[in-house]
Amino acid sequence: MAQSSVKEKILIVDDNKNIAELIAEFCEILGYETRTLNGGKEVLQAVNDFRPNLITLDLVMPDIPGAHVLALLKKDSQTSNIPVLIISCVAGLQRQQKDKNLELSQGILEKPITLQILDKKIKDVLENTAPSCLS
Numbered sequence: 001m002a003q004s005s006v007k008e009k010i011l012i013v014d015d016n017k018n019i020a021e022l023i024a025e026f027c028e029i030l031g032y033e034t035r036t037l038n039g040g041k042e043v044l045q046a047v048n049d050f051r052p053n054l055i056t057l058d059l060v061m062p063d064i065p066g067a068h069v070l071a072l073l074k075k076d077s078q079t080s081n082i083p084v085l086i087i088s089c090v091a092g093l094q095r096q097q098k099d100k101n102l103e104l105s106q107g108i109l110e111k112p113i114t115l116q117i118l119d120k121k122i123k124d125v126l127e128n129t130a131p132s133c134l135s
Contacts (some may be wrong), residue, residue: 010033012055044076066126086108090109
């Protein structure tokens, strides 16, 4: 099976630089191009510059909560079709509190995660996202 020369891009947003870099390393092992951010303020600009096929998003961040970033992404016509995968240690708690913004994501993974789980979830999300949504 021939691989495409164009790598799919993943924007990784996590306030913990070490975790962001670990997720990026996992994604690069899986063949994706990555960029990391450690806060929510830069997400919209980074999305416009980097044009990711997928965004992974932590919920706990020092500047703007991840759920709020997710809502902003989904309200903006330029970013609303980009799938967002929540990767957070507090996702279960927010789900229990019925945070409606979490319903805007394409899935939730609770930390800690493994390479195998991340690989499966990213593939599932990207395979179920129409290519026209990613341009």
